[in-house]
Amino acid sequence: MIQEINTEEYDGLEKTGPMMVEFYSKKCGPCKMLAFVLRDIDKLKPDFKIYTIDFDENQELKERLGVTGFPTMLLMKDGQETGRLKGLKQKPAIIKAIEELV
Numbered sequence: 001m002i003q004e005i006n007t008e009e010y011d012g013l014e015k016t017g018p019m020m021v022e023f024y025s026k027k028c029g030p031c032k033m034l035a036f037v038l039r040d041i042d043k044l045k046p047d048f049k050i051y052t053i054d055f056d057e058n059q060e061l062k063e064r065l066g067v068t069g070f071p072t073m074l075l076m077k078d079g080q081e082t083g084r085l086k087g088l089k090q091k092p093a094i095i096k097a098i099e100e101l102v
Helices: 007-012 029-044 059-064 091-101
Strands: 002-004 018-024 049-054 072-077 080-086
Touching (some): 007 049, 018 029, 080 091
Antiparallel strands (some): 072 080
């Protein structure tokens, strides 16, 4: 499940189990390419939660989570960050990170 959320929605999330939070920018070419990869991953792992957050529109959350660039994928389990992938990554690397998380 891929869902775009903002800071308020992130703060209200029930953060149980594994999930990914991806920060992107609408102006970022690699972010657009990553969106296609994440859609493929979503088809392979429909029960895995993926949230996307606009880097430019959610400055406070970006700073709170220590995100300095985009795209950045935070791998989280029960509300705690367990890993971070920065930049455009290939599907096998992302799937491996997800499988290690679950």
